[in-house]
Each structure stands twice: as C-alpha cells, then as structure tokens.
Amino acid sequence: MSDGTVHAIDVRNAVKRYGTFTALKSVSLSIKDNEFFTLLGPSGCGKTTLLRMIAGFEDVTEGEIFLFGDEIEKLPPNRRPVNTVFQNYALFPHMSVLENVGFGLEMLGRGKAEARKRAGEILEMVQLSQFSGRKPSQLSGGQQQRVALARALAPQPKVLLLDEPLSALDLKLRKAMQLELKHLQRETGITFIFVTHDQEEALTMSDRIAVMSAGEMQQLGAARDIYERPENRFVADFIGETNLINVIVKSKDGNRVLCGFENGLTLTCDAVPGIDVGQSGHMSIRPERMKLQQEQVEAENFRGTVIENVYVGTDVQSIIGLDGGMRLTVRTQNSDRGKARIFEPGSDVFVDVEFGSARLLAN
Amino acid sequence: MSKARFDVKSYPGFVQLTVLCLLILYLPLMVVAVYSFNASASIVNWEGFSLRWYADVFTGPESAKFKLAARNSFVIAIIAATVATAIATLAATAMIRGGKFRLRVLSLGLISLPLMVPEIVTAVATLIFFNSIGFERGLLTILLAHIAFCIPFAYLPISARMQGIEDTYEQAALDLYATKRQAFTRILLPLMMPGIVSGYLLAFIISLDDFIITNFVKGAGVETLPTAIFGAVKQGLKPNIMAISTMLVGFSIIMVTVSYFVGKKDN
Amino acid sequence: MAGGAAGGGSTQGDTYKEVRTWLLLPTWATLSILVLVPVLLMLVYSFLTKEFRGGVIWEFSFAAYDQFFCDRGLFGDEPCSIEWTYITIFWRSIWQAGLATILSLFIGFPTAYFIATRPAHVRPLWVFLITIPYWVNLLIRTVSMRFMLREEGPLNNVLVWSGLTDAPLQMINTNFAVQIGLFYSYLPFMVLPVYAAVERYNFSLSEAAADLYASKWTTLRRIVLPAVKPGVIAGCILVFVPSLGAFLAPDLLGGAKNFMIGSLIEEQFKGNAGNWPFGAAASMILLSVVLIILTIYARQQARAGGKER
Numbered sequence: 001m002s003d004g005t006v007h008a009i010d011v012r013n014a015v016k017r018y019g020t021f022t023a024l025k026s027v028s029l030s031i032k033d034n035e036f037f038t039l040l041g042p043s044g045c046g047k048t049t050l051l052r053m054i055a056g057f058e059d060v061t062e063g064e065i066f067l068f069g070d071e072i073e074k075l076p077p078n079r080r081p082v083n084t085v086f087q088n089y090a091l092f093p094h095m096s097v098l099e100n101v102g103f104g105l106e107m108l109g110r111g112k113a114e115a116r117k118r119a120g121e122i123l124e125m126v127q128l129s130q131f132s133g134r135k136p137s138q139l140s141g142g143q144q145q146r147v148a149l150a151r152a153l154a155p156q157p158k159v160l161l162l163d164e165p166l167s168a169l170d171l172k173l174r175k176a177m178q179l180e181l182k183h184l185q186r187e188t189g190i191t192f193i194f195v196t197h198d199q200e201e202a203l204t205m206s207d208r209i210a211v212m213s214a215g216e217m218q219q220l221g222a223a224r225d226i227y228e229r230p231e232n233r234f235v236a237d238f239i240g241e242t243n244l245i246n247v248i249v250k251s252k253d254g255n256r257v258l259c260g261f262e263n264g265l266t267l268t269c270d271a272v273p274g275i276d277v278g279q280s281g282h283m284s285i286r287p288e289r290m291k292l293q294q295e296q297v298e299a300e301n302f303r304g305t306v307i308e309n310v311y312v313g314t315d316v317q318s319i320i321g322l323d324g325g326m327r328l329t330v331r332t333q334n335s336d337r338g339k340a341r342i343f344e345p346g347s348d349v350f351v352d353v354e355f356g357s358a359r360l361l362a363n
Numbered sequence: 364m365s366k367a368r369f370d371v372k373s374y375p376g377f378v379q380l381t382v383l384c385l386l387i388l389y390l391p392l393m394v395v396a397v398y399s400f401n402a403s404a405s406i407v408n409w410e411g412f413s414l415r416w417y418a419d420v421f422t423g424p425e426s427a428k429f430k431l432a433a434r435n436s437f438v439i440a441i442i443a444a445t446v447a448t449a450i451a452t453l454a455a456t457a458m459i460r461g462g463k464f465r466l467r468v469l470s471l472g473l474i475s476l477p478l479m480v481p482e483i484v485t486a487v488a489t490l491i492f493f494n495s496i497g498f499e500r501g502l503l504t505i506l507l508a509h510i511a512f513c514i515p516f517a518y519l520p521i522s523a524r525m526q527g528i529e530d531t532y533e534q535a536a537l538d539l540y541a542t543k544r545q546a547f548t549r550i551l552l553p554l555m556m557p558g559i560v561s562g563y564l565l566a567f568i569i570s571l572d573d574f575i576i577t578n579f580v581k582g583a584g585v586e587t588l589p590t591a592i593f594g595a596v597k598q599g600l601k602p603n604i605m606a607i608s609t610m611l612v613g614f615s616i617i618m619v620t621v622s623y624f625v626g627k628k629d630n
Numbered sequence: 631m632a633g634g635a636a637g638g639g640s641t642q643g644d645t646y647k648e649v650r651t652w653l654l655l656p657t658w659a660t661l662s663i664l665v666l667v668p669v670l671l672m673l674v675y676s677f678l679t680k681e682f683r684g685g686v687i688w689e690f691s692f693a694a695y696d697q698f699f700c701d702r703g704l705f706g707d708e709p710c711s712i713e714w715t716y717i718t719i720f721w722r723s724i725w726q727a728g729l730a731t732i733l734s735l736f737i738g739f740p741t742a743y744f745i746a747t748r749p750a751h752v753r754p755l756w757v758f759l760i761t762i763p764y765w766v767n768l769l770i771r772t773v774s775m776r777f778m779l780r781e782e783g784p785l786n787n788v789l790v791w792s793g794l795t796d797a798p799l800q801m802i803n804t805n806f807a808v809q810i811g812l813f814y815s816y817l818p819f820m821v822l823p824v825y826a827a828v829e830r831y832n833f834s835l836s837e838a839a840a841d842l843y844a845s846k847w848t849t850l851r852r853i854v855l856p857a858v859k860p861g862v863i864a865g866c867i868l869v870f871v872p873s874l875g876a877f878l879a880p881d882l883l884g885g886a887k888n889f890m891i892g893s894l895i896e897e898q899f900k901g902n903a904g905n906w907p908f909g910a911a912a913s914m915i916l917l918s919v920v921l922i923i924l925t926i927y928a929r930q931q932a933r934a935g936g937k938e939r
Contacts, residue, residue: 057534077537084538090531094553104539155539371840372747372833374850380740384821387737387814388763391774394784398777407782450656457653462644470654473661480669481875481920483892487913488668490899491675491906494685511664514657530643543645565765572767575877579899589769596773596882605777608770619765623758 006069008033008159008191009054014063014073016049016215023049025215026063031159031193031208033068036185038194040202041212042238048163050212051195055084055161068158078107083152084161088168089144091136097123097147098132104155122150126184142173149181153188162194166201178204199239203227211235233361236284243328245283247360252277259283259360263324267300269358282361287331289357292318292341292349301350304328306343316342320351392612399605406600416606423603425595432591436571439506439587444567447513448521451566452559454514455522456547460530477512485512486579493580500582508580509570516569517562524558525551557625564622568615669917676910686906694911716894716912723891726805726880727873730812731820734869737813738820739862743854745821746828757825764818772878775811776802779883803885811879812869819868827861828854860934867927871920891916 009031016024024046031037039047052058054065056077065073072080083104091100101122102115110118123129126146136144145165152160162181166174182205185192196202202209203223211218211226211234219231230236237244247259250266257271259281267283275281296303304322311317315331322328328351332342343349398406402413420429454474458467477485489508498504532554536546552559574589581590588611595604646653676694678686696702699717700710745756763771778785779801786798801807831854839849855862873879877892884890891912898909 055534055538057537077534078540078542082538084535086531086535088529088531090529090535092532092535092550092554103536103541107536107540107542107545151535151539371836371846371849374740374743374846377740377744380737381744384737384741384817385759388760388817391778391814392763392766392771395770395774395777406777450660453653454657456646457650459642460644460646461641461650461653462647463641464647464650466654467641470657473666474657476661476665479871479920479924480665481872481892481916483875483877483895484669484672484913484917484920485665487895487899487909488672489664491672491910492664492668495671495675507664511660514661526640526642528642530645533643533645537645543649546645568765572765572769574767574769589767592773593769596776600773600777604773608767608773612766612770615766616762619762 006033007031007066008035008068009193010064010066010069011050011054012064012066014050014053014065015061016046016053016058017061023215024053027212027215027217028063029210029217029220031191033191034189036182036192036194036205036207038196038202038206038209039212040196040199040209040239041218042197045212046215047195047197047212051084051161051163051193054159054193055082056080081155081157082159082161083155083157084163085148085152085165087164089136089148089165091144091147091151093136095135096132097128097134097136097139100136100147101132101151101154104151108155119150119154122154123147126150141169142177145169145177149184153184153190157190159191159193162192164195164197166196167198174201181205203239211238213238228359230284230359230361233282233284233363236282236359236361240286241329241331242284242286245285245326246280247283248280249275249277249360257360259358261326263322263326265302265322265324265326267353267358269360270356272360272362274362275360281363284359284361285328285353286357287317287329288315288333289354290328290330291352291354292320292330292332292343293352294341294349296350297352301352302328303348303350306345306347306349308345309342318343320349322351395605396609396612399602399609401602404602406602406605416602417610419603420606420610425603428586429588429591429607432586432588435502435505435586436588439502439509440567440570443506443509443513443570444517444563446510447566448517448559448563450510451514451517451521451562452555455518455525455555456551459522459525460533460551474515474518476515478515482512482575486576489576490579500580501585502582504580504582505577505585505587508576509573512573512576513566513570517566520561520565521555521558524555524561528554560625561622564618564625568618571611572615672910673914676907676914678907680905680907691907694905694907697905697908698911698915719889719894720891720915722889723874726808726812726888726890727870727876729809730816730873731866731870733809733813734817734820735862735866738817738865739824742821742824742861742865743828746825746831747833753829757822760818760821760825768815769878771814772811772882775807775814775879776882779807779810802883803887805884805888807883808880808888808890811883812873812876815876815879816869816872819872820865823861823864823868824858825861827858827864831857860931863927863930867923871923874920875916 007030011027011029013026013028014024015022015026027046027050039050041047049058053060053073056075060073063073064071067080067082092103095103098116098119102119105115105118106112120129120132123132126149128143128146128150131139131143136147139147148165166177169177178201181192194205206223208220208222209226210220213234219226219235226235227239230239233244236242246262249257250260251258252271255271256268258266258268260266269283293301302322304320307319307321307327309316309318314334316334318330318332320328320330330351399416400412400414401409402415403410420426454470458470461467493500493504528551532550533546536550537543541549572589574593577587578590578593581587586594588607592604592607595601675686677690677692679689679691679693681687696710697713699713701713702708702710741760745753745760748756777783780786781798781800781802785801789795790798835853835857836849839853844852875892876890877896880888880890880893895909895912895916898904898906898912
C-alpha cells in the first residue's frame with residue numbers, strides 16, 4: 001500500500017457481519033493492475049462475500065474498498081466500473097445473446113446502435129457471432145459461459161469479477177475454459193478476480209492466490225509459494241494432498257531444526273518463525289516428495305512396511321506403516337521408466353524424504 | 364398388464380374413482396350444455412338440435428336485461444382485474460424482493476384475509492361498511508369489493524412466479540449499470556410476465572363469476588350476469604339460461620386454458 | 631386456499647427493500663379499508679340494536695347474540711334457556727360440511743394419488759383437468775347439479791330406465807343434494823393439496839414396505855398416508871371451511887327445510903324482514919369458528935415445520 005503504486009483493488013480491514021454472525025473478519029489485501037488474482041477457499045470461507053462486496057451486492061460492515069485509488073464501498077453496483085460473471089451466468093432469458101451482451105453499454109447511455117456494434121465485436125472475440133440472435137436457453141453450458149463473459153467484458157470494466165464461473169461445466173470443458181480465461185486476461189489486460197473452491201483450478205490460472213478460511217485470509221502469494229511453502233496447517237491441508245505429522249522441535253542449528261515425531265523418528269527441516277525448541281507443531285510432507293527404496297541410503301530414511309497400494313491412474317499411492325506405529329502416504333509415478341519402484345504390499349521398505357520438502361508449520 | 368400386478372404404486376379401484384371424479388366434475392356441465400341446444404321449450408324432453416335459445420339470448424324478450432348484465436359483468440371484471448393485478452404486482456415485489464421486515468407477516472396475513480374469511484362474511488361486512496358510510500350501492504360498490512377480493516388471486520401466481528426468478532438477474536442488471544427502476548422494468552417485469560398474465564386472468568374470472576358478494580353490495584336494479592342468472596333460476600330453469608350458462612362456461616374454460624399455456628410456455 | 635397464500639411467501643432477495651413500503655401501500659390501503667375495517671365494523675354492528683326496516687340504531691345491545699343462543703319464551707321475558715333453532719342450523723352446517731369433506735376425501739384421494747403416479751409430463755394436464763371446474767362459475771355449476779338431480783332430471787331418467795328404481799327418487803331439496811352440491815363445489819380443493827403431497831412422496835418407501843412383506847393396503851395405511859397427511863389435512867380444511875359458509879348449494883339444492891348458516895345470514899340482509907345485528911352476529915360466530923379452525927391448523931403446521939428442522 002505504501003509503495004506508491006496504485007492498486008486495482010485495495011481492501012482495507014473489510015468486515016462483514018450478518019447479525020451476530022461474522023462472515024468476514026477484517027480482511028486486507030491489494031490486487032495489482034493486470035493481475036489474475038484468485039480467492040480460494042472452501043464453501044462458507046467468505047470468498048464470495050468479499051467478491052460481492054467489491055461488486056457492490058453486499059454492504060461493507062466496516063472497512064474500505066478502493067478501486068484504482070477511488071473509494072467505492074459506498075457506491076451502488078451500477079456506479080462501480082467493475083463487472084461480474086455470475087456463477088449461474090444470470091443471462092437474461094428474455095433477451096437475445098446480442099441484447100444481453102449490449103445491455104451494459106446501453107445502460108451506460110451509449111445508444112442502442114453502438115451497444116449492438118460493440119456487442120457484436122465482443123461476440124466475435126469469444127467466437128459466438130453466429131449465435132447472436134439466439135436466446136440463452138438455446139445455447140450449451142459452455143456457450144452460455146462465454147456469453148456471460150462477453151457481457152461482463154463489453155462495458156470494458158476496470159476489474160472483472162468471476163464468481164466460480166466454471167463450476168457448472170464438465171471437467172473437459174472446464175479445463176479448456178481455464179486456459180481460455182487466462183488467455184483472455186492476458187489479451188484484455190483487465191484485472192481478473194476469480195473466486196473458486198477448486199485448488200487445482202486456482203493453481204493453474206492464477207498469478208497470485210489468496211487462501212481463505214472461516215472469514216480470514218490464511219495466506220497470500222504466488223501459486224508456487226502457496227503449494228510449496230504453506231504457512232499454516234490449513235493451507236498445507238487444503239492445497240493438494242499432504243501428510244500432516246505432529247512434531248516437537250528438539251534442537252536448532254542455524255536455520256535448520258531437528259523435529260521429533262511421536263514414534264521417536266526424527267527429521268531435519270528449515271526453521272520457521274514462531275516455533276522454537278521444545279514447542280510442538282506440524283510437519284507437512286507432500287506424498288510425491290517421498291520415495292520408496294529397498295535399502296537405507298541416508299540416516300533419515302524411515303523404515304516401514306507397505307500396507308496397501310491404491311492405483312490412481314497416473315500414480316500409485318502406497319500407505320506405509322512406519323516402525324513404531326505411524327502411517328505415511330507416498331505417491332510413486334506409475335511408469336516403468338521412472339526411477340522409483342513400486343513395492344508389493346507386505347514388502348519392507350525405506351522411505352526417503354526429498355531434501356527441503358518437509359515443511360514445519362506452527363500450530 | 365402383468366407388469367401392473369407387481370407395481371407397488373398402483374391400487375385397484377383408484378382408476379375407476381378418478382374416472383368417477385371427472386364424471387362428477389364434468390357431467391352436469393355437459394348435460395346442461397347439451398340441453399341448451401334442445402329445440403323444445405321444455406327442459407324435460409329432447410326435441411332435436413337447435414340454436415333457438417342462443418338466438419333467444421341475443422334477441423329474445425329478455426335480451427336487453429342480459430346484455431346489460433353482461434356489460435356490467437365484463438366492465439367490472441376488466442377494471443377490477445387490472446387494478447388488482449397492478450396492486451398485487453407491486454405487493455409481490457415488496458414481499459419477495461423486499462428482504463425481511465417486521466410488517467411482512469402481517470402484510471401476508473392481510474393479503475390472504477379475503478381467502479380465509481368465508482365469502483358470505485366478507486359480503487356482509489362489505490355491505491355494512493358501505494351502508495354505514497352512506498355509500499350508495501351500485502356498480503361502484505361492486506367494483507370496489509371485487510378489486511379487494513381479487514388481490515389475493517392475482518397475488519398468488521405473481522408471487523409464485525417471482526419466487527422462481529433468482530435475484531441474480533437484477534444484480535446482473537445493476538452490475539451492468541442499470542438503475543433499480545431499469546432493472547425492474549427491463550428485467551424483472553418481463554420475467555414476471557407469465558405470472559402477471561395468469562394472475563390477471565384468474566382475477567378476471569373470479570370477478571366475472573362472483574355471485575355472493577355482488578349480490579350483497581349491488582344496488583336494487585343493478586345486475587351482473589351471475590345475479591341475473593340467479594334471479595332467473597329462482598323462477599325456474601329455462602333453456603335460455605342454459606344457453607347463457609354454457610357460453611359463460613365456455614368463456615371461462617378458454618380463459619383458464621390460455622392462462623395455463625401462458626404459464627407453461629416459459630417452463 | 632389459506633395454505634396456498636401462506637406458501638406464496640418466502641423472500642428471494644432484497645433488491646427493492648428501500649421502496650417496499652411504497653410498493654405495499656396500495657395493498658394495505660385497499661385491503662384495510664375494504665376488508666379489515668368492514669369486518670371490524672361488522673363486529674360492532676353485531677352489538678347494535680336492530681332497526682325494523684333493515685339497518686341499525688346506534689345503541690349498544692346484546693340482543694343479537696341473545697336471540698341466537700337464548701329462548702326467552704313467547705313474550706321474551708322469561709329467563710334464558712337454550713334456543714335450539716339457530717344452534718341446530720349451525721350444527722347442520724357443520725354436519726353437512728363434514729359429510730361433504732369425507733365424500734371429497736373418498737373420491738379426491740384416489741384421484742390425487744392416481745394423478746401423482748402418472749408420468750411426469752402428463753401430470754400437469756391431469757391437474758389442469760381437475761382445476762378447470764373450479765374456474766367455472768360456481769352458480770352455474772350448482773344450477774347444473776340442480777338440473778341433474780331434478781325429479782324428472784337426467785339422473786332419475788337413467789335410474790328408472792336402467793331399472794335400478796321403479797319411480798324417480800326425490801333427490802332435490804334433500805340433505806343429500808346439499809352434500810352432493812358442496813362436494814361438487816369444492817372437490818378440486820381436496821385433489822390439489824393431496825396431489826401436491828403425493829407427488830413429493832418418495833415411492834421407494836412403498837417399495838421398501840413391499841420388500842418387507844407389507845401388503846398394498848397396509849403400505850397405503852402405514853406408509854403412504856402418514857407421509858401425505860399434511861396434504862390430506864390441508865385438503866380437508868379447504869373443503870370444510872368454504873362448505874361451512876356456503877350459500878348457493880343449500881339455497882339451490884336444499885330448499886327451505888335444509889337451511890344452513892349461509893342462508894340464515896343472507897336472509898337477514900334481504901328485504902325488510904331482515905335483522906342486521908343478528909346477521910352480523912351470526913357472521914361473527916361463523917367467522918370465529920373458521921378462524922379457530924385455521925389457527926389450530928396453522929399452529930399444527932408450525933409445530934410440524936419445527937420438528938423437521
């Protein structure tokens with residue numbers, strides 16, 4: 001905020017209360033111009049509430065929202081130069097595709113003729129020109145999605161808000177639309193704020209992600225940071241799959257700490273602020289960052305037995321029972337050419353944790 | 364049929380009772396319709412097909428009376444249905460799109476009041492009201508009473524329709540720079556139209572068909588079709604009454620059918 | 631109908647909350663002035679003194695209620711013993727309305743059930759078929775029924791012709807005719823709520839019952855009926871309440887001997903023989919009974935709704 005650049009959106013200490021229930025507990029975040037920004041979290045985490053506050057559909061109980069430096073939280077939605085792609089598209093069923101797309105410009109007083117001309121151009125851009133005379137109900141789900149996008153882009157908003165716009169599409173179409181959305185964002189240069197509960201979708205598309213839970217922001221960062229350096233237990237657990245292990249920090253050596261598991265095993269990892277020697281915390285190890293091998297190669301390899309293998313297509317997921325009674329899930333690529341070998345259930349194995357991939361988390 | 368034996372859903376006799384139900388509902392109307400084409404002046408014997416009683420309705424000795432009654436009925440129904448539908452549309456917007464508010468339950472109670480109070484009680488109350496304020500009974504009293512009790516009938520389909528319209532449509536309109544008024548006229552109103560049309564038609568028929576309240580609040584000498592028919596029936600059922608009745612039944616059925624298909628078209 | 635109005639209720643958004651007062655103002659004004667105030671005024675009238683050529687004298691009096699409940703002898707100076715004339719009329723109304731309701735249930739339930747088990751795309755058409763008669767003028771329908779039941783009417787012709795009876799039956803101007811008339815008037819009100827309930831019923835419950843060795847009729851009694859009970863109760867109320875205050879069926883089909891409360895009330899406001907305070911009192915008593923029934927029903931609904939949550 002203080003670095004002098006004007007942000008597309010600045011949310012400052014925004015609070016939303018419904019009676020006694022607090023949906024959003026003082027959230028602050030800055031979204032850069034020309035950014036693909038994602039609000040990610042499980043349902044009920046407050047992400048949609050935040051988006052609707054930016055759009056103007058929800059009053060802000062406390063706090064401020066700035067759009068390119070202008071305070072907007074008191075403005076009605078029709079006076080905010082942001083547009084929304086709704087979850088169920090909300091295409092006006094009694095209007096043609098062209099009328100839908102031209103609606104915003106018409107309301108801005110551009111005149112019917114110009115609104116239609118511009119709507120036609122936008123439809124060209126999303127390759128729907130041939131459907132401009134149809135009613136929304138005559139289109140497929142994917143086409144409706146693109147019309148909703150075109151409608152929201154037509155008035156050239158300063159920020160485009162997308163409220164889980166892909167959730168109604170089937171998997172294949174969703175993947176295709178993810179790429180298309182990303183390209184569209186690059187082409188138009190408009191800031192996109194995207195709301196989703198699908199972590200994979202968020203990781204695929206976003207420049208930066210804000211992970212939310214229970215009305216609070218848990219972590220904000222680039223996709224890679226969020227996945228590889230989760231800052232707390234919630235983020236580690238919500239983004240991707242992981243093994244979460246209760247640990248106690250036994251000793252510290254520079255920026256490395258030795259963590260002890262409940263079953264007596266130990267593992268060294270990077271120190272993190274907020275957790276000192278003698279304190280307990282969690283350790284997160286991603287299943288694909290571990291390898292199974294026949295022999296012990298390093299001191300910190302854990303000995304265990306394969307309990308069960310679960311075939312998941314691209315990978316095989318092995319449940320390993322460690323000596324002293326703890327379980328780990330290890331993912332091995334399902335390929336003969338891969339270095340890692342898949343062991344039959346019952347085999348005795350050693351688990352090798354990739355260096356630097358164990359992440360210590362404060363409670 | 365062997366399939367039906369193991370169908371846990373079906374019960375023996377239910378089909379027959381359904382047929383009986385429809386027979387009871389339709390047979391009397393059909394019989395009257397058939398007898399309205401009877402050539403005989405007696406309602407007992409059938410003497411062949413004839414349109415003479417339909418001609419009698421329009422040109423016979425009582426035709427002036429019936430024409431006036433019909434005109435009164437239709438004028439009242441058109442005005443009452445229009446006013447009631449307009450009032451009900453506004454009310455539905457407040458009730459369905461006005462959030463939660465303290466007077467909401469009370470308002471709903473008020474709207475359903477004419478449905479809960481027995482019609483004869485409403486009739487008595489309205490008569491007493493007009494009498495006590497010295498309002499001369501006549502067409503205007505009938506019209507006012509009809510507007511009041513048509514409101515809930517117009518309200519029900521309109522509010523039901525509105526409940527089916529998600530508020531994201533208006534939000535999308537507001538998001539696209541429409542004012543609330545524009546969102547109402549450009550988006551909400553067109554989407555509500557099927558509900559408004561069926562509300563209007565139902566209010567229209569309710570007004571057109573009303574006998575009890577009209578009978579109480581009409582002035583002496585003022586007749587609508589139902590009160591004229593009632594007066595005539597009291598002196599004995601004549602074939603020309605059957606002809607009028609059949610026409611009125613046909614008209615109602617056409618209106619309801621239109622209303623049904625208007626409502627259906629959009630789903 | 632009461633159930634229908636309550637159903638037309640839940641809110642969906644608050645886009646127009648700033649103007650809701652203005653939007654409701656016409657409704658409040660119209661219905662308060664033309665329905666609520668008149669009903670209250672009627673309550674007042676029931677405590678006034680009658681004027682002999684219709685209308686009232688503005689003097690407080692219990693005379694109307696006294697006349698309804700008390701027999702004070704030929705000269706009106708004896709102490710109050712119960713006056714049975716009007717209570718009998720009231721009781722007859724309840725009895726007739728009750729029988730009409732049972733008859734409607736007996737025919738209406740199987741019909742509603744049958745419709746609800748048709749394929750989904752033809753169900754609206756069946757419902758439509760049941761609704762049409764409701765929208766046909768009630769007066770005309772009652773007149774048609776009178777035509778059917780006449781001594782030399784079509785029904786008697788068929789009965790005699792088929793040899794079921796030797797001579798035409800006296801059907802018109804009997805209690806039976808009134809029951810048939812009420813039943814005929816309000817039958818659609820029974821079918822529609824029951825249909826709505828059966829349509830929502832999960833038929834795999836019937837299959838589960840059959841799977842667990844229940845016979846068809848046991849399944850109907852033990853599984854289906856409890857599940858659709860709210861619809862059945864709603865249907866019964868929707869038939870019973872308007873039947874209670876009906877005027878046309880008793881007037882056109884029942885004749886003078888089979889007077890019901892509606893005719894009693896009507897009589898008080900017609901011509902010069904009327905007694906307005908007495909008519910208002912009788913209306914108030916009818917209204918009270920109806921409101922008690924509706925309140926009990928609403929309470930039960932609220933309790934049932936509370937249980938579900």
